[in-house]
Amino acid sequence: MLKEIHMPKLSPKSDQYFFGEWHKQPGDAVKEGDVLFEVETDKVISQVESQEDGVLKEQNVNTGDTTNVGDLVATIEVA
Amino acid sequence: MIYVPVMSLDVYHNFGLEYYLMTEHHFNEPVFMLWSTTPTVMLGKYQDAAAELNVEAVKRNHVKVARRYSGGGxxxxxxxxCQFTLIYPDDRTEIDFSSGLELIQxxxxxxxxxxTTDSRNDLVVGGRKVSGSAQYVTPGYKLHHGSxxxxxxxxxxxxxxxVDPVKLAAKRIASVHQRTVNLNEQExxxxxxxxxxxxRQAVYDLTSFQEYHLIADEQARVVEIGQQRFADPKFIYGRQGQGAFQVKRYFQGGGLVKIAYSIYHDQLADVHLTGDFFSNLDAVKFEHALDGTDYDRQRVSNVIRDQLAEDPILGVDADQLVNMLFDHV
Incomplete structure (x- = not known):
């Protein structure tokens, strides 16, 4: 089953974040709690963890993209 | 609260210490540190070194260049x-500068x-910035450091x-310059x-912190992290390991020629030609011809020869421009 990963809300002040780098690549096994990617907002780098166990299927954003809270960021194939 | 005394003035060591305390030691209560550095410029995690730094002045003054794991400018x-660092065990990923800034304030x-604090999470005295802050958050821990x-x-x-917006690579974080002032105006x-x-004494009075001294094994690990993660030129200057360069040369009878460039994936990038030389050369056309050329002396020489064959520069030949791109590295 495919599970969509959406950009969580990370800052009380802002809903628009600078997308940093991916820590997992398509095809990588992902466990709950693994860092998937990081974003920068308001001078803060935040690492976002996976809530799922599975395999990263697709990355929908790239380094430097502006992303909004709720945007589709990735899909994970879960068992 | 734990206080860890820092003796080193080496920015890579001290960033390694922060990272070690955050990701490996895992204290169950907040950690506080005060530290200083030799002359150093610190880039934010996603900044473009070419656009933020005057590389020539950095080299001339023997200033260290470092990149933080935190955001900002x-x-x-x-x-x-004086740098301060606060590391908190914290399960919330939401951003909050207030507790750290409140303590320092x-x-x-x-x-x-x-x-007092301002809207950018800086500390100001009489409207002028005396301290900037940034953070990074890893699962379970939050690090807030400031200057x-x-x-x-x-x-x-x-x-x-x-901060040269012309050179700023697309999709990078640019610094916001503010008026700064030294606190010794106050004292x-x-x-x-x-x-x-x-x-340090004032923070002790507010928190009654306990001092913690790293044991020898921990100190060795900190040095290792500092070298591997923070002193790595690939991390500091870019993923490809090459830097951003600005070369300036004066040619008798030709004038001043300035070329700025970066190298990405072993190719020239962001070439920028300026100066007070005499030529009908279209600088933008020249720059576009070089952008994407393999960083190979013969290939670059061919492109520059073709460009100057159309529009020569008075008193400066192709070989001299090629030398500027290769002989200073």
Whole structure:
């Protein structure tokens, strides 16, 4: 089953974040709690963890993209 | 709260120490540190070195270049200033500067410095910035660090920090420049060391922290992290390991020629030609011809020869321009 990963809300002040780098690549096994990617907002780098166990299927954003809270960021194939 | 004394002035060591305490030691209570550096510029995690730094001034003044794991803009630090670090065990990923800034602000107020916060999470005195802050968050821990200017070399700082929007690579974070001031305007009788010690004492009065000294194995691990993660030129200057360069040469009878460029994936990028030379050369066309060319002397030479064959530069030949791109590295 495919599970969509959406950009969580990370800052009380802002809903628009600078997308940093991916820590997992398509095809990588992902466990709950693994860092998937990081974003920068308001001078803060935040690492976002996976809530799922599975395999990263697709990355929908790239380094430097502006992303909004709720945007589709990735899909994970879960068992 | 735990206080970890820091003796090193080496920025890579001290960033390694922060990272070690955050990701490997895992204290169950907040950790506080005060530290300084030799003259250093610190880029934010996703900044473009070429656009932020005057590389020539950095080299001339033997200033270290470092990249933080935190966000935000480029700052200058030296032994006239003081860095603070706070590491919190924290499961919330939401951003919050308030607890760290409140502690530093209270400590400054206690030693007679009337600092307040502004909307960018900076500390200001009389409207001028004296401290900037940034954070990074890893699962379970949050690190907040910041810089306090006491008697830092602000003239050198202004020479080193550039912010050239023309050179800013697409999709990078640009610094926001603000008016800064040294805190010794408030307490001219103190040295930077006095300031740091008074601040440490004030934080102790507010928190009754316990001191923790790293054992030898931990110190060795900190050095290792500093070298592997923070002193790595690939991390500091870009993923491909090459830097951003600005070369300036004066040619008798030709004038001043300035070329700025970066190298990405072993190709020239962001080439920028300026100067007071005489030519009908279209600089933008010249730059576009070089962008994407393999960083190979013969290939670059061919492109420059073709460009100058159409529009020569008075008193400067193709070989001299090629030398500027290869012989200074």
């Amino acid at each position: 480029t700052i200058y630090t030296d032994q006239g200033g 209270k400590a400054l107020n206690q030693i007679g410095i009337k600092a 306090l200017l006491f008697e830092s070399n602000l003239d050198l700082m202004n020479q080193l920090l550039n 001219p009788s103190w040295t930077a060391a006095d300031f740091r010690e008074n601040l």
